[in-house]
Amino acid sequence: MSQSSCEETSCSGTPYYKKRYWVFALITLVAMGLPFIQIDGNQLFLLSFDKKQLHLLGVAFDMQELYLMPFLLMLLFLGIFFVTTLAGRVWCGWGCPQTIFRVIYRDVIETKLLGLRKRIDNKQQEPDMSLPINKLKKGAALLIWIGISVVAASNFLWYFIPPADFFTYLSNPAEHTILITFLAVLVAVMVFDIIFIKENFCVYMCPYSRVQSVLYDNDTIMTVYDYERGGKVFDPKGIKLWKKPETPNAECTGCELCVKVCPTHIDIRKGMQLECINCLECADACTKVMGKLGKESLIGWTSPQAVETREKVRYFRFRTIAYMVALVIVMGALVVMSGKKEHMLLNINRTTELYSIKEQGMVENSYVFLFQNTDKVAHDYYFEILDNPKIKIKRPEEPFTLEPGKKVKKVVVLYTEERLSEDGRKDTPVPIKIHAYALDKKEEISVFRDSVFVYPRIDLIH
Ligand code: SF4
Ligand code: SF4
CATH class of the missing domain: 2.60.40.10 (Immunoglobulins)
Incomplete structure (x- = not known):
């Protein structure tokens, strides 16, 4: 892999999974802490149906003042278009609660804590549930996850009900049955999704994965297998040719560690696939294998164009610049409009x-x-x-x-x-x-x- 693509991989030495864990910790901290930060008694973000108010950066807007909503929605959609065009499914691998929850449940609780799964680097091997001890461990994992789901679901609701009100309502459940029902449904959905649906949500149900591919171009950063160095493993129709490429000088060893570690059970050597959530676990796996051979990883976080041309990733191009300009304009309009708040x-x-x-x-x-x-x-x-x-x-x-x-x-x-x-x-x-x-x-x-x-x-x- 060229020096340029190395810049986007974990050649620096820190594996991607460690960086992702730090990002997950930061996101969790921010998500949990944000509802408790107040300016003049208002939250940084709150959409209260109860009080019929929107709090934005410490300013309270009444429902009749929802002229800010179109700007917020524009910001949201433009932000999604911009990030996806620039960095593909970066959100899926680095910020999506589904991914974070799956890492907590599968890798932390099931694998590290309970030893239900034998190896963290083999996500295709399901636990042997015929063993009674594993049934007990699964029960324990379920209970731990229910506890975490209650906290996560409550955290989500704090963006709609201020935490102080939330705890007051919770201490009087008989009078707040709607809240209790809502919380219970959220917890049930989270348990069902994370324990039973798993990554099938990302592969078959997530609407974002359906639309993101139309926003990609050849310069979009994604998880890319360097077939020039590694050798072709699939033919153009997607049919697997060999486990280890037979092309002369092909560097891929055919160890398939990148396949075993993949949480969505795909082979990245086939090329860009809808199922790839950009978690880069395969890149870490290949970095280990190739590192032992004194070579750089065959899988990196780069763009198809950078791999083909051996040049640097082109971050600044017409589409990304156009989205940035549009974002700046909408943000400016949002700031001006929020300054026009009527008392x-x-x-x-x-x-x-x-x-x-x-x-x-x-x-x-x-x-x-x-x-x-x-x-x-x-x-x-x-x-x-x-x-x-x-x-x-x-x-x-x-x-x-x-x-x-x-x-x-x-x-x-x-x-x-x-x-x-x-x-x-x-x-x-x-x-x-x-x-x-x-x-x-x-x-x-x-x-x-x-x-x-x-x-x-x-x-x-x-
Ligand atoms: S981990 Fe690397 S060397 Fe092993 S099969 Fe995957 S791409 Fe080839
Ligand atoms: S191919 Fe699999 S392991 Fe690699 S980034 Fe995509 S989802 Fe993750």
Whole structure:
């Protein structure tokens, strides 16, 4: 393998599995710790259906303010496209909970802790379940995994229910049966998935594995077997030719350690396959074998293009640069939009009655204003009508107080004693602009809404 592709493999000496374990530990730490970090009493991320709030980087957004959601979704999809184009299924091997849980269950609990599996480097050999001791060990593994699943499922729920509320609800299960049911279902799914479905989830069920191949190009980094050095083991139709390549100077020894260690039971020497989760266990296995022969691994984390041309991986190319530019734009828009958070909300609806005509030509229009205080302290609120002194407020006559987080519906009556139209054939909608605000912070907490005041046709006015 060339020096360039060596840069992407574990030639540095640290096997990939060790690096992955460090990444797994970091992800677990972040996932567990994040819900406990608060800024101004808000989580870094929380989607609370209970409180109808989205917390993002310590800022609470009400459900009516979900204008940020499209940006978050765009960021999510662009991020997936970018990472997949650049590094293939890197997420699957290094960050996906399914992979992390399988490593914990299969490699740590079943293999290292209980000795149910004989060898960590042979993932194809299932335990002999005819032995009574193995049945006991399987039971123990199940119990340990149920315990871990309860913690992991709770951790997942903390992104929807703040941990403090979660534990309060849990201490009173009779009144929170939905939460308890949800938690139990999550735990059951995790147990069934990790113990019984195993990597079949990645191979047959994961939607991401279905779409990722369309995002690949020849420069995408993935687990690649260097057939130039190793020799061809499969023909172009995918039929296995030999265990050990018979081509002259082929370096592959045919030991098949890379096959035995593969958790999805594939042979990477066949080329890129949908089933490969990019765990690089095969690369570590080959590094050991070839290391004994004083050679570099035949399997590396590189791009097909780099293997073919013996050149460096091309990280910066049109597609990756285009995704990076799009990501920066969307992130910028997200930052700008989150800075526009309103500390009060106002929705205006008109009542079914268009207008009512009172004595001496007075015309009234009625509305329902829904005010919400999204700030952390109580405020007195009122509103005014801008740019139209002929339209005045009849109800409510006084400002009103709203506690933090509370909302209130107010029937609002606007009136005019002046002639707003001379039209004798139809009603006239007069545009109005409402300015609602907190009395103590008029500059900071104020919103503007457009509406209409309907003035009747003139022959109805006495
Ligand atoms: S581990 Fe390396 S040498 Fe052994 S079969 Fe796989 S590619 Fe060939
Ligand atoms: S071929 Fe198997 S062992 Fe190698 S990276 Fe893919 S899934 Fe992992």
